[in-house]
Amino acid sequence: MSYSAEAFQNEYLAMGASEVNAIVTVTSSGGEGGRRTAEATEIIIVDASGSMQAEGRMANARQAAKAAVNAIDDGVRFAIIAGVSTAQQLYPDPGQLAVSSTLSRADAVRAIDRLQASGGTAMGAWLLLAAQLFEQRPGDIKHCILLTDGDNGERFGYLDSVLQQIAGRFRVDARGVGVNWKVAEVRKITDTMLGTVDIVARPEGLIFAFEQMITEAMGKTSADVQLKVWTPVNAKVRFVKQVEPQVQDLTGKRVEDGPRAARYPLGSWGQESRDYHVCVDVPAGKSGDEMLAARISVVEGDTVHAQSLVRAVWTEDTALSTRINRQVAHYTGQAELADAIQEGIVAREAGDERTATIKFGRAAQLAHASGNKATEELLAKVVEIEDAATGTVRLRRKVNAADEMALDTQSTKTVRVGRSQ
Numbered sequence: 001m002s003y004s005a006e007a008f009q010n011e012y013l014a015m016g017a018s019e020v021n022a023i024v025t026v027t028s029s030g031g032e033g034g035r036r037t038a039e040a041t042e043i044i045i046v047d048a049s050g051s052m053q054a055e056g057r058m059a060n061a062r063q064a065a066k067a068a069v070n071a072i073d074d075g076v077r078f079a080i081i082a083g084v085s086t087a088q089q090l091y092p093d094p095g096q097l098a099v100s101s102t103l104s105r106a107d108a109v110r111a112i113d114r115l116q117a118s119g120g121t122a123m124g125a126w127l128l129l130a131a132q133l134f135e136q137r138p139g140d141i142k143h144c145i146l147l148t149d150g151d152n153g154e155r156f157g158y159l160d161s162v163l164q165q166i167a168g169r170f171r172v173d174a175r176g177v178g179v180n181w182k183v184a185e186v187r188k189i190t191d192t193m194l195g196t197v198d199i200v201a202r203p204e205g206l207i208f209a210f211e212q213m214i215t216e217a218m219g220k221t222s223a224d225v226q227l228k229v230w231t232p233v234n235a236k237v238r239f240v241k242q243v244e245p246q247v248q249d250l251t252g253k254r255v256e257d258g259p260r261a262a263r264y265p266l267g268s269w270g271q272e273s274r275d276y277h278v279c280v281d282v283p284a285g286k287s288g289d290e291m292l293a294a295r296i297s298v299v300e301g302d303t304v305h306a307q308s309l310v311r312a313v314w315t316e317d318t319a320l321s322t323r324i325n326r327q328v329a330h331y332t333g334q335a336e337l338a339d340a341i342q343e344g345i346v347a348r349e350a351g352d353e354r355t356a357t358i359k360f361g362r363a364a365q366l367a368h369a370s371g372n373k374a375t376e377e378l379l380a381k382v383v384e385i386e387d388a389a390t391g392t393v394r395l396r397r398k399v400n401a402a403d404e405m406a407l408d409t410q411s412t413k414t415v416r417v418g419r420s421q
Contacts, residue, residue: 030271
């Protein structure tokens with residue numbers, strides 16, 4: 001696979017300034033001929049708690065799981081877990097991984113037909129079993145689909161302890177069917193496991209959702225890519241965030257890697273491009289001083305695939321230092337947009353209508369200014385937008401729960417700013 005890394009920034013800083021911001025675009029060509037550089041393992045966890053019997057969720061979940069199994073490439077290891085009050089391996093035999101083939105996929109489909117809804121919800125136990133199965137395949141591209149329709153029923157703190165134990169070991173894309181699950185709870189899982197969360201409002205939509213997730217997973221060709229950030233003496237990384245295609249804060253996932261350097265996990269990659277916001281604090285310089293603020297490398301093990309430099313130049317020329325970099329400004333706004341939506345939802349749930357109106361108004365303003373039409377349309381289902389440019393909105397008295405959850409799950413998805421701007 002070949003990678004490129006390109007930094008976008010205004011390197012000129014005003015006198016006394018010490019904060020350096022850059023957007024780094026990482027692009028991968030994918031594996032040659034679509035071939036993987038590592039083998040792959042796929043695990044599908046289907047919530048089989050008693051509530052899945054309602055509204056045809058279980059019947060549609062079975063069909064979705066079958067569709068996903070039938071889309072797994074030959075040679076990929078896989079397993080199916082039935083999620084109830086414990087984790088029960090549905091296919092193949094407990095502790096084993098199947099190798100995908102026409103025969104094994106047919107066996108798995110027959111096993112899925114036996115899936116019945118009963119018992120409770122224990123996401124920590126489900127993920128722990130998945131982690132134990134993945135441990136058999138070090139070096140593989142590891143991906144997990146998790147479906148749920150309700151709140152986690154384990155004792156307080158257990159899911160957190162499991163996530164702390166398995167953080168970053170594999171990717172989890174989670175989908176909640178219906179409106180009786182908590183977005184914040186599932187987002188905690190996907191944030192930790194570098195995946196995505198979304199709502200499937202109607203069970204009939206599960207097949208498409210599963211096919212979409214498995215197709216993306218099968219397109220990954222490289223297992224464990226990382227962003228290595230080196231900074232000079234007395235400089236410090238303030239944060240590293242993925243900002244496109246969705247906002248994901250990587251700062252807390254920092255792993256030290258030698259003098260003044262650290263790695264941040266980017267997960268598995270195929271043919272794609274993502275943007276990262278890197279913010280570094282440096283000692284303020286004198287007029288005309290210039291320094292390398294950070295060296296950004298795209299690495300995989302000991303292999304450096306691509307590098308980009310972030311510079312700082314101090315100037316008394318305000319025309320230079322006040323020049324706005326469109327990429328940095330755009331993604332700073334997109335991160336604020338996600339925060340405003342989530343804070344608005346929390347305020348509304350708490351009955352604080354004034355704060356909710358202010359937050360949703362700011363969100364409408366940011367979505368409109370950045371051209372994020374998808375988010376603006378979702379916001380319009382929760383508030384009446386009177387003037388998006390000024391952020392003037394009114395809370396709707398009746399809001400469909402699925403619409404509000406869709407706004408919440410989609411709040412971190414961003415749109416890319418044009419490079420010519």
